[in-house]
Each structure stands twice: as C-alpha cells, then as structure tokens.
Amino acid sequence: MQLSRRILFSFFITANLFAAEMDANEIVKKADLRRGLGNVSHSFNVTITNQDNKREVYHVAFKDVNASLTEQTEPERARGRKILMKDYDIWLFTQNIKKPLRISLEQKLTGEVANGDIARTNYSEDYDAFLLSVEKKGNAEFYKLDLKAKNKKVTYGRIEYWVSKKDYVPMEATFFALSGKPLKSAQFQDFKLVQGMSRATKMVIRDYLQKDKMSTMVFSDHKPEKFDESLFNKDRLEF
Amino acid sequence: MIKHFPLLLSTILLPTAASAVDYSVRGYLSAKAGHYTNNKTNENSGQNHRAQFEQESRISPELIFVNQVRWSYSSLYTDLSTTPPTDQKDTHKIYLGDNYVKYKASSWVLQTGYQEVAWGEAFGFNYADIVNPKDMKATFYSDYSDSRLPLFLVNYKYFFTDGSLQLIYSPESKFSDTLPVNLFAKNVLPQTAITTLKEHSPDFFKEKEYGGKLSKSFLGIDASAFYFNYLDRDASYDLRNASLTSVTLAENHSRVNTTGISLASTLFDNYVFRADVVYTKNKRINSIDGFTLISTPVNLMNYLVSIDTPTYNKFSAVFIFASSQLSEELPQAFREKSESFSIAKLSYDFGEEKIFDLSYTHQFTNTGHGVQSLLTWPVTNSLDLRVGAEIYWGDETSQLYKIKNVSNVFFGIKNYFQL
Numbered sequence: 054m055q056l057s058r059r060i061l062f063s064f065f066i067t068a069n070l071f072a073a074e075m076d077a078n079e080i081v082k083k084a085d086l087r088r089g090l091g092n093v094s095h096s097f098n099v100t101i102t103n104q105d106n107k108r109e110v111y112h113v114a115f116k117d118v119n120a121s122l123t124e125q126t127e128p129e130r131a132r133g134r135k136i137l138m139k140d141y142d143i144w145l146f147t148q149n150i151k152k153p154l155r156i157s158l159e160q161k162l163t164g165e166v167a168n169g170d171i172a173r174t175n176y177s178e179d180y181d182a183f184l185l186s187v188e189k190k191g192n193a194e195f196y197k198l199d200l201k202a203k204n205k206k207v208t209y210g211r212i213e214y215w216v217s218k219k220d221y222v223p224m225e226a227t228f229f230a231l232s233g234k235p236l237k238s239a240q241f242q243d244f245k246l247v248q249g250m251s252r253a254t255k256m257v258i259r260d261y262l263q264k265d266k267m268s269t270m271v272f273s274d275h276k277p278e279k280f281d282e283s284l285f286n287k288d289r290l291e292f
Numbered sequence: 293m294i295k296h297f298p299l300l301l302s303t304i305l306l307p308t309a310a311s312a313v314d315y316s317v318r319g320y321l322s323a324k325a326g327h328y329t330n331n332k333t334n335e336n337s338g339q340n341h342r343a344q345f346e347q348e349s350r351i352s353p354e355l356i357f358v359n360q361v362r363w364s365y366s367s368l369y370t371d372l373s374t375t376p377p378t379d380q381k382d383t384h385k386i387y388l389g390d391n392y393v394k395y396k397a398s399s400w401v402l403q404t405g406y407q408e409v410a411w412g413e414a415f416g417f418n419y420a421d422i423v424n425p426k427d428m429k430a431t432f433y434s435d436y437s438d439s440r441l442p443l444f445l446v447n448y449k450y451f452f453t454d455g456s457l458q459l460i461y462s463p464e465s466k467f468s469d470t471l472p473v474n475l476f477a478k479n480v481l482p483q484t485a486i487t488t489l490k491e492h493s494p495d496f497f498k499e500k501e502y503g504g505k506l507s508k509s510f511l512g513i514d515a516s517a518f519y520f521n522y523l524d525r526d527a528s529y530d531l532r533n534a535s536l537t538s539v540t541l542a543e544n545h546s547r548v549n550t551t552g553i554s555l556a557s558t559l560f561d562n563y564v565f566r567a568d569v570v571y572t573k574n575k576r577i578n579s580i581d582g583f584t585l586i587s588t589p590v591n592l593m594n595y596l597v598s599i600d601t602p603t604y605n606k607f608s609a610v611f612i613f614a615s616s617q618l619s620e621e622l623p624q625a626f627r628e629k630s631e632s633f634s635i636a637k638l639s640y641d642f643g644e645e646k647i648f649d650l651s652y653t654h655q656f657t658n659t660g661h662g663v664q665s666l667l668t669w670p671v672t673n674s675l676d677l678r679v680g681a682e683i684y685w686g687d688e689t690s691q692l693y694k695i696k697n698v699s700n701v702f703f704g705i706k707n708y709f710q711l
Contacts, residue, residue: 107644107673128673129318129708142512142558149435152410155514155556157564157602205561266643281398287514288449288456288507291410292394292401 077182077198081214083221085175088241088253090275092118092175097275099171104267113172114278118179120285121172135290136168141206143168146290153287158206166258166268169208176200176214179207187218194218205231223253227261235261247275314350317711319343319360324704329683330697338367342438344389354396358405360389360442390442400450406442409460411505411518413556413566416612416635419594420518420568422550423460423503425468425525441466444496455508462501465523466493467545471695473529473626484539489532491543499523514556521549528576528587544587546576562602569595577618579625591619603641610637631691632656645670653692660690678704 085091099111110127125134135146137153144153173179180200188195200212210231215224223241230236243255254273260266283289320343327337342364349357364385392405412420424440443466449458474486503520527543534540552570559565572594576587598612612635621629637651646669653662666680681701686693 103644105644129320129710130670130674130676130706132318132710142509149437150410151408151436151440152412153514155413155558155564155566157558157562157600282453283399283451286451286454286456287509288458289401289451292396292403292449 077184081182082177084216084223096278100271123172144287153290319345320708322706326700326702328700330699341365356394362389403447408440412568413554414568414596417614419570425466427469428471458505463497465499468525487540489542516554524548531585564600567597579622593617606641655690658687658690660686660692662692674708676706
C-alpha cells in the first residue's frame, strides 16, 4: 500500500512536470516575444550584412501576422524594392518593373535571408511545436523544440529550436526545407531592452552546408504603429 | 509657352527641393560596349552609355516631388537594316525622365507629371504595357526603365479592399522610338533605300488620351481590366515620294483604343500563372497593293500566357506562349496576319543576386529563332556587371529574321550613387 502510494505520488509529480514542460506552443509564443513585438501592429528596421560586407537595409511595416510590407532602402540599386505579404499571397515591386508582380511562396527562400526571416517572425503562428527534450548546457537548461509547419505555405518545413528554460529566450535554430533538407542555422544574440522587454536584436544566419556563407541581421527601431489598410494593397506598391 | 511645359514644370519643381523636409539626390551611370555580330563589314561596334540623375523632395509623408534627367549616347548606327547605314551615328539624347508631384491620401493617390504606368501581368511580350511609348532599340536585354519613355499624365488611383480603380489622362501624345522601317519593309520594298520622316508629338492639349484600369484580388487571383484611348505608339507609313532606287515615307500615328484583361495566380504553391489578353481597334498596318503603299485599319488581338516554375537546384524556368492576330489578311504586309511565339527561359541563381539567364524564342509558321543569354553580377554594393549575347535567325519572312542585325555580344557596367 505504502509502495503503490509512493508510485502514484511520483507518477503524479512527473505527469505534472511534463504537463508544464509539454506546453510547447506556449513556450514558442513566449520566445516569439523575445525576438519582436509579437502580433501587434508595429514597424522596425533590419540591416543585413553578409560575409563580404555587402549591406542591405529594410524597413518593415508589420500590421499582423497576415499583413506585412518590407521596403528595401539600401543599397541604391535595390532602393524602393518592396515585398508585400498578405495571408499567403506575395507580391514584389521593383523600380525597374514598375508594377506589382505576384511571386511564388518559394521565392521567399531566395538568398541567404528569406523574406520570412525579415517579416514573418512569429513562429507560433506558422508552426506546431513539440517538446523534444530538456537539455543542459553548462548551468543553463534549454527546451529543445521541434516546430512543424502548419501548412506548405510557411517559410520552412521544420525548425529545430532551442529556447532557454529560465526566461524563454531563444538561443539557436536550425531551419529545414519542406523536403527535410537542412538549409541554415541561426543564433539569436544581443539582447536589449526594447519596448519594455529584453529582446534579441541580432540574428546570425549560417548556410548549413557552406559554413563560410553568413548573414547578420540587426533589428532596430521597433515601435508600435497603426497603418492604413491601403498600405497593404498591392496596387499601392508603385506609390 | 505650352510647348515648353516640361521645362517650365522642372523650373517650378526644382526650387521646391530647397525647402524640402527630406531631400535626396541619386542616380546611375552605365556603360555598355557592344559588337553587332551580323555586320560583315565590322563597322557596327561601339558603345552605349546612359546616365540618370534624380532628386526627390519629401515635403511631407503625403507630398513628394521627383525630378529626373536622363542622358544617353550611342556610337552605333541606329539603322540596323541590311541597307548601307543612312541613319545617324554618335547620337546624344537628353530628356526628362520621371518628373512628377505625388500626393498620397489614405485611400487615394494623385500623381501628375511625366511618369511611367505599367499595366499587365506578363513578361516577354509586353502586350498590355500600352501607356508609355518605348525606345524599341533599348528593349533587347535593357532595363524596362531604359526602354519606357515617360509620358505626361494625370494619374489618379482609388484604393478599396484588395483592389483599386485607376484613371489616367494625358494631354500630350508621345510616340515610340521605333526600329528602322527598313527592317520590316525590306521584303516588300527590295533593293530600295528608304528614308523616313518622323512625326513629332502634337502640342499640349491638341490631342487627348484617356483610360483606366480596375483591379481586384480574390481567392488568390489578381485580375484587372483596362481601357486606353490614344494615338498609336507604333507608326504606320504614308508614301511621300518614290523613284526606282529610293522611297520617302512619312510616319503616321492614328488614334486607336485598346481594351484588355490581365490575370495572375499562384498554382500548387510554387507555380505562378500569368495571362494578358489585349484587343486593339483600328490599328493601321502597312501593305503593298500593286505599286501603292497603303495602310489599312484592322483590329488586333494579342494574348500571352506564361508559367513560372519553382526552383530546382538553383535553376528556375519561365515558359511563355504569345500570339498576335490581325482581323484580316493583308497581302504584301509589313507583318503576317498571325504571329505566334514561344519562349523558354532558364535562370541559374549563383546567390547574392548573381544570376545567369538563357532564353530561346521560337516563332511559329514563318519559323524564326532567337537565343539570348545574360549574366548579371552585382560586384559591389554600387556596381553591377552585365555580360551577354543575343542572336536571331530564321526564314526571311519571320519577325526574328528581320531583326537579325541586332545580333550582338555586349559587356556593360552600371554604377549607382546617392548623394
């Protein structure tokens, strides 16, 4: 009797611990807030520098997870290039073509940094999370999470994601294509106080196979902002 | 006074820059060396340079002034026909690019001045890109911004949920810089030197052009319908005088109206389908009736469908089918009643926007072929390199054979700056 009570007690404790730790989607949601302002209407800038010191600057108007507008301001050759993401439709505008051009979802993956890395950063909206394990590195403990795409339209097929157990700070991620092929890895760095919370302001992305190919994304000037609905109209891109 | 309206407009707009809240100057310089491979005498090699300077004055987030000046120089003969070169060599052109004032309200935009308006969803043959005149000599692997010539427009656009209504009005007609008529008339006027008298743009407000476009996106489809009433950007020709060895033709741009629809949709997540259907009424086409050059008004139906494929191992492709049909057969005409083309374009992405394009164009019926290749390489943040070649051949009656003298290899650089 004494033994079975003990077993029952330890089962209850273990089950509770797992229940607490298995709410993986909640972990991802909290980690999202450590990388951006979450699903609130806001704007921010992104500066991307690659291994050859080539620099690109973007201004992002983020209305919600279903509508964002990214405008490139540097270098000069690409100034005025815009990408509008609305639900799962994407349009590209360039000063040369002078009309909005519907592009495929896959073209989000062009280059080292996908457009989804810039403008669609809420993993909790696009992926179902599963807790794989709790791992220890030094004194710190991390959740190792497996994020599976909710549908084929999101940026990556799968993400392996490490989040600090203590404060839900995202540390590392490995991104996989829908085919399962590893594409790139990322580290989240430079945590600064942004709009009242410590958030990652730097993301270092490395190509999975060609490790010398590296891009550093620096996020800045986050500010809550309301936008006119027409800003996210594809026919307005030319203006 | 009205004749000098562009100059006047610039004079008014330029000083506003001084008081602008946000003022920037930018532009580019480009140089291109080309060798026309089909010219046996080797005389048609040379350079083509372009420059553009732009100032932008943002008085407020809503009110923006843009002024551009463009310059181009070509050491090439402008006549690419098989007749001895009679057209100019070493040509300079300075002209106004985009020069407009834009006011952006929350649900509408009004943009007035010289500007570019691009309609249609498809590429390859820009059948729906009807508003601006073009520099036809610049269309072969040039930027669209090099080939489109700005037009003075009052351009109003009203936005509603997932759509817009655009109304445009132009008080000044402008015409395309066409390829020499010799290229197209040679099969009907053999062994004749042809001189062409250009038609100049009518004065401001003498002719009016107007039209509009209604766009709406729904269920993953972008759809638009448009109409434009204007003077034909292409020329038809009237005979001025003729002898046994030479003829003089005068350009004529008749009034036409064009109606069309465009569609684009993403299919199976990673394919993009595009289509343009464009119908033009009363377009004049030249033909020879006995010894007389006549131009007959006919209706023209153009359509184009294309598919962008997904990327596989850094390769992507575009397949295009385009067709142009006249409403009636004209014997000894400058073009066939029915002309159909297919284009297959393959691109390889080296990363960081370094791209190699290879395309093959095939003309059906009167068989013609074209092969184009281009390497675009952004070497630094401000410098692009472009190396390419294009070659055209086929039956003597095919449109692609007629431009065989455009076949060339080229090397170019483009340098961007911002002050």
